[in-house]
Amino acid sequence: MSDTVNQGVPPALPLAVNLQYTKDLSFEVPHGPEIFTALTAAPQIAVNIDVQANRLQNDQPHFEVALTIKAEADEAPASEGGPVGRKVFIAELTYAAVVTLNNPPAELVEPLLLVEVPRLIFPFARNILGDITRDGGFPPVILQPMDFVALWQARRAEASQTVGHA
Secondary structure, three states, X not given: OHHHHHOOOOXXXXXXXXXXXXXXXXXXXXXXXXXXXXXXXXXXXXXXXXXXXXXXXXXXXXXXXXEEEEEEEEOOXXXXXXXOOOEEEEEEEEEEEEEEEOOOOHHHHHHHHHHHHHHHHHHHHHHHHHHXXXXXXXXXXXXXXXXXXXXXXXXXHHHHHHHHHO
């Protein structure tokens, strides 16, 4: 009888998010206030995202997962294909979560920490980045949803190439 009741219900994740917090936040407008009057076109924005996970104590299943987002905006080139102009703003955010893993299979530890936790905390980091850029006097930077599986796989591929060439 219990099998029919639980059909279609995914198993619970062997993961508990204990808390989330802003670990580091920086916003800089290096050429303010003149940059506000000098902008003639929307700036070009580059975004870099990184995820790090660290065990808090060797004998405990508690980890800190840190999602770092760096958004840099430059003045658009004066001419097609020309060099970018001055730095408009730099926003850096490290948003972290402290999580507990509840005896997951060994092959799930890395994807839980580097894919699932970032997926869960990304909306909060995205909101902070949007707020800080808007409060800094610019249109908010709204990040599109991230494919953390692809990011994790790319990092694994890069790590295996590095090991292979060492």
